[in-house]
Amino acid sequence: MKSTDVLVIGAGPTGLTLAADLRRRGVDVTVVDKVADGANTSRAAAVAARTLEVLEDLDVSRRMIAEGLVTPHFTMRDGERVLIPVDFSTLPTAYPFTLMLSQADTERILLQRLTELGGTVIRPLGLERLDQDGDGVTATFSDGSAMRARYVVGADGLHSRVREQAGIGFSGGEYPESFALADVRLSAPLDDEGVILFYAKSGLTVVAPLPDKVFRIVAPTADAPECPTVPYVQRLLDERGFGPGKTVVTEVIWGSRFRIQHRVADTYRAGRLLLAGDAAHVHSPAGGQGMNLGIQDAVALADALAAVLGGAPDSVLDDYSAARRPIARQVLALTGQLTRVATLPPLLRPVRNALMGLASHLPVVRHQLAWRLSGLVYR
Structure with missing residues (x-):
């Protein structure tokens, strides 16, 4: 039976970031994905400043910028009328902008970096069952094969098989x-x-x-x-x-x-099973936060796993869950508010726009929007 230190289920941006960052640190990691190569379509498109910051050490940010479109501002409008301008250009970061790049391109760049570091993705291969004990986890796959890992990470999205097998609740609802x-x-x-x-x-x-x-x-x-x-x-x-x-x-x-949907996992850890990205949290696409939050989860989890595998206490993995879950709840609150404002009943929309226009005169409102949408608030 093949064995690995960390088995990552899911090769989206979260799983690829986690695997590449672990490989960079010398950790033996294996990635599997049930989707055939090239079957994914473009979904997320906005890469936030904080995400580019955390990807620096992986030598990915510069590659993404070379292929993406630098966008230093957003505008909220009613036709020609600007309601609120959101300016990222003055933020205290090396990346004072939002980078527009399709998720397909982001995944391609991350996969290229993983490959350079000696990693691969096994696909299409679906997870069927996880059995964990005191020493590790045995994963059984759809083709009947099995693999032994010290830890398994579910980066397998909304309908996470890892989360299901771990028995972790996923509280929330649907818009x-x-x-x-x-x-x-x-x-x-x-x-x-x-x-x-x-x-x-x-x-x-x-x-x-x-x-x-x-x-x-x-x-x-x-x-x-x-x-x-x-x-x-x-x-x-x-x-x-x-x-x-x-x-x-x-x-x-x-x-x-x-x-x-808007949901957050009740915990990001159940023994040797861990969650990151959409397996741990899903929310409205308002503000372009989803993929960014998942990539930032991945870098934080790579830190924690590398530390534990290097001899740090197992409680470091609890610290990961305790640190990242509140951030997900903050993002859900922000994106939920943006969605509710955007989908108010038609009769209330002119009032909403008038209030947005008034709010735009307050520098603190414009700054807070830029600060939160950039992800720098989660440093």
């Missing part, structure tokens, strides 16, 4: 709204606008630039189609953006619909 998501090309790209959150009376729409003149459109809507079309996305932008015909969609590259 009633569905969301439309589409990556599109526009006839007149908004090159200088940065990320825009349109708070229109008919609903919120996010327009975020990506590399190669692609724009990510996200909108809560009751009638989100499974595969958004050009006319559908055009209607959203006409009704909720700068106005009819101001922003013309020429192509939908990829799209989907999704619903969002």
Whole structure:
């Protein structure tokens, strides 16, 4: 039976970051994922300043910046009217911006770094069962094979098999709204606008630039189609953006619909089983916090596992759970508030926008938004 120090289930950004950081520290780590290579699609797109900071030692930040789009500001708007500008450029960091980069590219860069460090991902291979004892964990997989590990980390998302096998509760619920998501090309790209959150009376729409003149459109809507079309996305932008015909969609590259949940695991540890990323917490995509929180979990967990495997007391893993879980709860509170504000009943939206306009005159409001969205508040 093959053995490893750390078995990571899930090769998304969280699992890849954890594995690469452990390899960098000389830890024997194995990564498996049930999804075939290349089957993932672009989802998260915003890489926050704090995430770039924690990835520095892994020699990944510079590679991401070389391929991504540097965005030093967000604007919250009602049509042409700016409600609240969010400026990252004055923040005390080497990365005073949000980096726009598709999740597929982030995963590719992280996998490249893992490979350079001597690691690989075994896929497609699904986890069936975990049996832990005082010395380690035996993992049994869908093909009948088994592996022995000193610790197993679930970085396997919302429907985490590791969390299920560990018997860890996942408290929370689901938002009633569905969301439309589409990556599109526009006839007149908004090159200088940065990320825009349109708070229109008919609903919120996010327009975020990506590399190669692609724009990510996200909108809560009751009638989100499974595969958004050009006319559908055009209607959203006409009704909720700068106005009819101001922003013309020429192509939908990829799209989907999704619903969002808000949950936090009751603990991030059950003996030799640990959780990170979406296996530990899921929340609204408002503010682009999800992938960032997972990557930051991974770096913190790599610290803890490397210390314990090097002889530190086992309680260091409890410290990881105790430190990261409150941060997840803070992020859930922030993203929940942003989502509720964005999805207020139509009659209340003009009042909301008026209050946002008034709040924008307070420097502390603009600074706090930038500080929290950048993740620097969690240093």
